[in-house]
Amino acid sequence: MASVWISGAGMTPFxxxxxxxxxxxxxxxxxxxxxxxxxxxxxxVVATMNPExxxxxxxxASRIATxxxxxxxxxxxxxxxxxxxxxxxxxxxxxxxxxxxRAVLVVGGERMTHxxxxxxxxxxGRSIDPYxxxxxxxxxxxAGLITRALMARSGLSAREISQVAVKNHANAVRNPYAHFRAxxxxxxxxxxxxxxxxxxxxxxxxxxxxxxxxxxxxxxxxVRIAGIGQGTDALAVxxxxxxxxxxxxxxxxxxxxxxxxxxxxxxxxxxVHDAFTPFELIALEDTxxxxxxxxxxxxxxGETALDGRLPVNPSGGLKARGHPLGATGIAQVVxxxxxxxxxxxxxxxxxxxGLAQSIGGLATNNFVTLVEAA
Amino acid sequence: MASVWISGAGMTPFxxxxxxxxxxxxxxxxxxxxxxxxxxxxxxVVATMNPExxxxxxxxASRIATxxxxxxxxxxxxxxxxxxxxxxxxxxxxxxxxxxxRAVLVVGGERMTHxxxxxxxxxxGRSIDPYxxxxxxxxxxxAGLITRALMARSGLSAREISQVAVKNHANAVRNPYAHFRAxxxxxxxxxxxxxxxxxxxxxxxxxxxxxxxxxxxxxxxxVRIAGIGQGTDALAVxxxxxxxxxxxxxxxxxxxxxxxxxxxxxxxxxxVHDAFTPFELIALEDTxxxxxxxxxxxxxxGETALDGRLPVNPSGGLKARGHPLGATGIAQVVxxxxxxxxxxxxxxxxxxxGLAQSIGGLATNNFVTLVEAA
Numbered sequence: 001m002a003s004v005w006i007s008g009a010g011m012t013p014f015x016x017x018x019x020x021x022x023x024x025x026x027x028x029x030x031x032x033x034x035x036x037x038x039x040x041x042x043x044x045v046v047a048t049m050n051p052e053x054x055x056x057x058x059x060x061a062s063r064i065a066t067x068x069x070x071x072x073x074x075x076x077x078x079x080x081x082x083x084x085x086x087x088x089x090x091x092x093x094x095x096x097x098x099x100x101x102r103a104v105l106v107v108g109g110e111r112m113t114h115x116x117x118x119x120x121x122x123x124x125g126r127s128i129d130p131y132x133x134x135x136x137x138x139x140x141x142x143a144g145l146i147t148r149a150l151m152a153r154s155g156l157s158a159r160e161i162s163q164v165a166v167k168n169h170a171n172a173v174r175n176p177y178a179h180f181r182a183x184x185x186x187x188x189x190x191x192x193x194x195x196x197x198x199x200x201x202x203x204x205x206x207x208x209x210x211x212x213x214x215x216x217x218x219x220x221x222x223v224r225i226a227g228i229g230q231g232t233d234a235l236a237v238x239x240x241x242x243x244x245x246x247x248x249x250x251x252x253x254x255x256x257x258x259x260x261x262x263x264x265x266x267x268x269x270x271x272v273h274d275a276f277t278p279f280e281l282i283a284l285e286d287t288x289x290x291x292x293x294x295x296x297x298x299x300x301x302g303e304t305a306l307d308g309r310l311p312v313n314p315s316g317g318l319k320a321r322g323h324p325l326g327a328t329g330i331a332q333v334v335x336x337x338x339x340x341x342x343x344x345x346x347x348x349x350x351x352x353x354g355l356a357q358s359i360g361g362l363a364t365n366n367f368v369t370l371v372e373a374a
Numbered sequence: 375m376a377s378v379w380i381s382g383a384g385m386t387p388f389x390x391x392x393x394x395x396x397x398x399x400x401x402x403x404x405x406x407x408x409x410x411x412x413x414x415x416x417x418x419v420v421a422t423m424n425p426e427x428x429x430x431x432x433x434x435a436s437r438i439a440t441x442x443x444x445x446x447x448x449x450x451x452x453x454x455x456x457x458x459x460x461x462x463x464x465x466x467x468x469x470x471x472x473x474x475x476r477a478v479l480v481v482g483g484e485r486m487t488h489x490x491x492x493x494x495x496x497x498x499g500r501s502i503d504p505y506x507x508x509x510x511x512x513x514x515x516x517a518g519l520i521t522r523a524l525m526a527r528s529g530l531s532a533r534e535i536s537q538v539a540v541k542n543h544a545n546a547v548r549n550p551y552a553h554f555r556a557x558x559x560x561x562x563x564x565x566x567x568x569x570x571x572x573x574x575x576x577x578x579x580x581x582x583x584x585x586x587x588x589x590x591x592x593x594x595x596x597v598r599i600a601g602i603g604q605g606t607d608a609l610a611v612x613x614x615x616x617x618x619x620x621x622x623x624x625x626x627x628x629x630x631x632x633x634x635x636x637x638x639x640x641x642x643x644x645x646v647h648d649a650f651t652p653f654e655l656i657a658l659e660d661t662x663x664x665x666x667x668x669x670x671x672x673x674x675x676g677e678t679a680l681d682g683r684l685p686v687n688p689s690g691g692l693k694a695r696g697h698p699l700g701a702t703g704i705a706q707v708v709x710x711x712x713x714x715x716x717x718x719x720x721x722x723x724x725x726x727x728g729l730a731q732s733i734g735g736l737a738t739n740n741f742v743t744l745v746e747a748a
Contacts, residue, residue, distance in 0.1 A: 099375055
């Protein structure tokens, strides 16, 4: 298998945006292409979770290719719910690694803030097993249930899961692409309104618009995809072996590290899927970045802060940078590329190897991507 | 790039089905897996155009993987509108060719007949450029416009485009998997009610439910994917260079033949995307199977009939076997595998090389797949 390089990365600011999704994707794609020096890619992979219902649009691969001025460039859409962006990176990786393409534009995004929040939640909630949904399960409800189990088993309290929000907001203050640019105090997080016990508003990521893009190439660039892995699990939460760790993340991490030929000890920065802040703690342990039960304490001790031993979500994460579904998995890797190449300005950390972890649905279809500075 | 083999093929009967889409996909997948002798694939590619709106379901890759009992097998969904099935074959091909998987289950399907026809048409119509849609363009309306232009330029009459329906219905009579199993007479086709001038009801494919599946492997089997190509074009019909031939098919065919290292003269059987019967004639010329302007005459002369020089749509095609969107591109290749391995029973032709051509949207995202008996 040939090496796959990231020769360009770009994204739009996340948040409430007035532009159309094709316009947002075009901005991200052009930024990535400009950075890469490639004018026309060989292939395009588009990631978006549900433009049909969010926007009333279909045939989105052709729509975006045409909008970019690349009507003649083969384009496909890839969808794995909230990890669609990471799945698109995997598809682009496979195309370059197989030799079917030498330069693939991977672009993802979502536009949702024009819809009422209950409608967005309903649409996203269809990722849940239909039987569990029939009992009223929503994403926050199931995340709350998992968090309760986590607290009962691990001794974690509201402090640890709230400190994740404090840290990620603090990072987002330094990130001009972030949805939220205001710091939050621990007391404010812990006093925010209850969403799904024990999860409060500031433990949950916002609904965001935005887009992100990468150019993957067979020709050498400053950053290499050292490993990429996908992991899956049963759709129904009640059918899982474990409630408080995600098999899908563990399997994805195992595959990614096996491909890379190195272990978690080499990782110096991570972007993980903190759609709900306790998921950051679960991710850090499932990927092997922290031993089981250690991520909460490490967070309180500042080990995952921007100036800590292992900065986690320097971008602000889903929690504060925002979570435009199809963009998210790509934006994580955009941030890592910027961190590895000294382009992260006020939030720059020192790192040569980065890890991105993305969750699809309620952890049914997850990806881990490892990137390494050349 | 390693060779990619088709070690198993299966499908459900197409038509008005009462089973759920996951059940239909499971039937097709199990048939393909049984034929292949493979119990658990390394990866799954799911093709479905719009389960969100047809069924109110999301996260469909995980849904199907779980339903098949393969919750731990990495699954993604691929979508390119009506060519999603063919795109999924391409994704599976790339995975095997790159060495990232050794056995990929490709399964596609759609369930639509429970919805009113106008609602189905509205959903499918979102594949059209939004500006053209704003003027009331629908799929049949644009196909009618293209057919009018074709008739004006090529001298084709209603007879040729009606004979395609007569031929494909005659083939479907012999196919137990077909939606329509009754023959139609030329006079009946030409007298059927007008849908979009000059297209009449019997020039248009039905709305069908169904599923189809293939198992692609790195290990040798009876049929090989000799070539596969994707071709694209501008979303808007008004931006095309040509109205009466499809750039997307031409580019896909060129890429597929280049990969195969042989030409159209080697093809002995074809399955093409006759969602509207004139599209069969366009496809035969765009793929190079017939010279420009020759497909209509050849059809009247019986050259594309089951006992003709080059049998086209021995399955009955989209017109008579049916068109469950996400299943269609896969079902075409299932038919070719059966034809190449002597499993086509009453509709068996003699062939060692077959061509499948699939159209996404209004010919914005097309695929050509070449299969060859080992």
